[in-house]
Amino acid sequence: MKKIFLSCFFWVGMTGFSQKIENSETLQPFWNSLKDKNNVTQILFLGDSHTQAGFITDYLREKFQSEYGNAGRGLVFPYPLANTNGANDFSASSNSVWEAFRLTHEQEIYLQIGAGGFIIGNKSQALIEIELKNDDFNQVTIFNDPKMQGKEVELLLSDDSSLKHFVEKQTERVSYQIQEGDTFPSLASMFNTTTTKLKKLNGTAVTQPQVGTWIKADKVTVDYDSSFENLLQSIDKQVFGEIYTYFQLPISTRKLLLKTYSDDNNFYGFHFANGKNGVIFNSVGVNGATYADFTKFPLQFQQLKTLNPQLLIVALGTNEGVSKITEEEFKESVENFITNWKLENKYSPILLITPTDNTINAQKTKKIADWIIEISQKHQIAYLDLYQAMGGAGYFRKALAKKVANKDGVHLFKAGYEEQAKVIWEAVEKSKK
Structure with a gap:
């Protein structure tokens, strides 16, 4: 059986100053995995709105898979069903409407949120179709709620037809x-x-x-238009597992079409692999997310653990940088995050990435970056000071002048995010032992 390893990236956030990853020796298990050509090394990039947009992760996915092999698209959340933005290399459709929340939302309807940092839920049988634009797959993992355990789920084949044309x-x-x-x-x-x-x-x-x-x-x-179902044939049918459900398909395809027979559905994400060796680059982006948000729901780390993580890279701090959080509160939230992750992934090394400059609260954001570095040094955790690597104070105004930044004072356009992704990629590659 192939060994499968996961490396996780949490993102926060004109190339500036050359910057290296400090304490990079702690990342050696990750590099050992990549050097082993008989492995699937999974990388998971988790973060906030900078990640949810998909531009940084698209760039890094292409770089890692070009260098080390493509083992599949990885973790996907069907953002279109949740009425929110996301990566544009897949589409999602359903014959049902779905309630949707992210882990930052104040709500008491759903008590858990899982792998993808979002939930879609409904109370009836439904079809969900996810179509990848660039990646074939023959292995699917569905991240579902424990209450769905034992209910039937079926994977279907629709040939050249698509659900989106029937809704x-x-x-x-x-x-x-x-x-x-x-x-x-x-x-x-x-x-x-x-x-x-x-x-x-x-x-x-x-x-x-x-x-x-x-x-x-x-x-x-x-x-x-339910006549769509006359065009379908069953690929496989089984029951939901406790927190995830795995399918090995008899064919390679780019389209997942599932029918859930449960009358109470909660989905947290879908993972796609192609059975080949190489890298799977996953991402979890949640608009508005902070370190504290990622410790709210134990199910999330429990589901991510099933990917067998090898490395966690955390890049959060942008939203704390524009908030009133104190130094004590922030450091406590980061240390709680690290502790919770280690409970599920004892031997998984961590890489922290600092947020970059903005014009909403530049001084506070610089403090957040400094506090992340202090925590990294205290716990001997690898870190990349992206704040300084992109040029430090004044970076965002320069990005505005180059027209690669949004006038909202914190977000970038595609070109700006790709410049940051390039810096991250080069720093990671330089840390290779």
Whole structure:
């Protein structure tokens, strides 16, 4: 049996100054795995909105797989079903609407969030189709909720037909009176819309909903032409496992089409592999995420552990840098994160990446970068000071002048993210022993 290793990247965040990874000797197990041509080395890049956009991870995935071999697309969350942005190298469709939340959301509807940092949930049988644009696969792992264990799930083949051509979204303007327990994210989920659209319709007051007040929403429903199912044939049928469900397919394909027979579905992500040796570069990006957010739900690290991680690279801190968090609170959240990860992955080394400059709170962001370095030194953890590597203070204004940064003061465009990805790639390669 092939050994499978996982390396995890958590991202936060014009090339500046040359920068190396400090304490890089702790990454030796990762390099040993890559040198072994009989391995599948999985890399998982986890982070915030800089990661969810997909530009950094697309660049790094291509670099790693070109150098060390392509063993599959890896972890995917069907962002389109959750009405949010994500990588553009796959599409996702369903014949059902789904409630959706990310781990940063205030909500009491779903008590757990798993591998991908998001959840889609519904209360009926449904079809989900995920189509990869560039990668074939013959192995699929579904990350599901424990309550689905024992319920049937079926993988289907649709030949040249696609579910997306048999579904059509309909929008209806509705009025709704705020109830006890409603939150801004739960309202968006309730109507299968986005928080941005709700705010546009109702103003900023909707972000702090008051019981008894009325709001407007564009409620989205799905019309489904069930004749699609006459075109399908079964590939495999089994029951959901406790926290994940694995399928070995008899064919290679780029399209996953599954039917869940459960009447209470919670999905946290889908992992794709092709059975070859090389690298699988996974990513988990969650808009607005902090170190503390990644310690909220034990199921997430439990599911990621099943990938057999070899290295965790953490790059968070951007959102703390524009918050009121204190030094004590921040350091405690990072150390809790490290402790929780080590509980599930005792021998997995860690690489921390600092956030880069912004114009929202540049001084606080520099402090966050310094605190990450202090924690890394204290615990002998590898780290990359991306703040300095990209040029330090003033970097974001230079990025604006080059037109590779967004006027929101913190986000970049594709070209800007790829410049950062290049610096990360070169630093990682220089650390190779």
